[in-house]
Amino acid sequence: MRRALFVLVPLIAVLFVSAREPAPAPAPADSAANSNGVSPAARDRGVYHLATDAEARWIPFDLTPGNQIRFTMQIDGRDVTAILDTGVSYTLLAKASPAVDTAKLVAGGSATAIGGSVALGWMPTRSVALGGLARTGGGVTVADLPAIATGSASAVDLLVGADMLAGHALDIDYAAKRFRLIRSGRLPFKGETAPLRVSTERSVYESALTLGNRRLAPVVVDTGDGSSVTVTAAGWQAAGLKDVRVTTAIAFGLAGPAVSGLAIVPDLRVGTMTARSTEVRIEPAGGFSQAIGTAGRIGSGFLQNYRVLLDPGARRMVLSRGPKADTPPLRSTSGLLVGAEPDRLKVLHVMRGGPAEASGWKDGDMICAIDGVPIPADYPTSPLTSWSAGAPGRVVTLGLCDGTTRPLTLKTFY
Structure with a gap:
């Protein structure tokens, strides 16, 4: 895979x-x-x-x-x-x-x-x-x-x-x-x-x-x-x-x-x-x-x-x-390019024309959970990474590190 x-x-x-x-x-x-x-x-x-x-x-x-x-x-x-x-x-x-x-x-x-x-x-x-x-x-x-x-x-x-x-x-x-x-x-x-x-x-x-x-x-x-x-x-x-x-x-x-x-x-x-x-x-x-x-x-x-x-x-x-x-x-269907930190993901870039841009995401936003699952220390090699290239139409709930959540509907955009 x-x-x-x-x-x-x-x-x-x-x-x-x-x-x-x-x-x-x-x-x-x-x-x-x-x-x-x-x-x-x-x-x-x-x-x-x-x-x-x-x-x-x-x-x-x-x-x-x-x-x-x-x-x-x-x-x-x-x-x-x-x-x-x-x-x-x-x-x-x-x-x-x-x-x-x-x-x-x-x-x-x-x-x-x-x-x-x-x-x-x-x-x-x-x-x-x-x-x-x-x-x-x-x-x-x-x-x-x-x-x-x-x-x-x-x-x-x-x-x-x-x-x-x-x-x-x-x-x-x-x-x-x-x-x-x-x-x-x-x-x-x-x-x-x-x-x-x-x-x-x-x-x-x-x-x-x-x-x-x-x-x-x-x-x-x-x-x-x-x-x-x-x-x-x-x-x-x-x-x-x-x-x-x-x-x-x-x-x-x-x-x-x-x-x-x-x-x-x-x-x-x-x-x-x-x-x-x-x-x-x-x-x-x-x-x-x-x-x-x-x-x-x-x-x-x-x-x-x-x-x-x-x-x-x-x-x-x-x-x-x-x-x-x-x-x-x-292909990314989220429009978010992220970097893994010990217990969170940092948004490094919001891709042009993607659903994240349309939802108001910004560079520097911090994600601490995906569909309620905390970011693990081994995130780069874990199955959790697949969310950002998931099936178009899927709704992913992203938990920000300030305690709020944001739904993101995945989409094919390039």
Whole structure:
């Protein structure tokens, strides 16, 4: 059964750290170590080694509530929790992680992320290891990494970016919840192909897609983005899908929230593969994708329907249909996108044209019960989440935390 949380509580990491670093921030006067604050691109990249038995070294993962690949790896011999993120240029360590050595931390400038700009630091590392891949030397960028930006109730330590991954092929078996890094050029399974490269401009994985009759390129292939497909407002307009109804949604990136359009399109193409009933987010003019010079993103919400091979060295992405391919995505019938807190739900966004908007719901409203049932601590994985995508015509009684109740009649609206 697909989780209602996938679309309806979009605590998703729509993240990107740009390769186009501005000038570094000035070093504090009392820190000689910060005097060499230069961008990650100019720093020691380290030496990589792929084990001869790398194909056997699968890394198990779980999908976060925001559809991201979460797993355990090692930095300097310490276990850390990580998200696999091909939309991040340089591997990023959370400033609050126990793996941060403040004595080694230096200034690193700033970077572009969804929601705005973020300040970066840089920390050299002795060793980094995941599966059959090991690196000696090099380092990681360091920044604030709040839990809400990674779709989790608790924060992770690390986003593993293109700098760590792009020298090899990445085989992601979503159905079995495992991935591995293997030698570029290998083809471990058959599927449909699309172009793939690591861009010189942004240092992230990029491909193309066709929406309506319009080819959109480049689009970032972003395993750290929990949404499905995102396009710019200009790309959506060029596709000419005038009969598709559009509502609104919210997503959370490294620099904060971003509101976008939301629609479900009958089909789109990625290389030789046609996908049916695909959720598409539409960024407003001047949004993140436009700002970094791309046409959009393909996220983990889309990729998880397939077994995926990302091999920029061989210039290809391979998609093999999984059991969830072409399954229509869940649609909100409530029009409320909520975030789970310990004993309540906070309304993060009221979707345009939905029944909640018509009933006067506002961002920030707090829900403590659904049909008389208090919000449990395990709400994100409990069956109770299904209320927000229930059958049209059903009346749900929502108990507010001030003791009042509000009935909400569910409705199809996009």
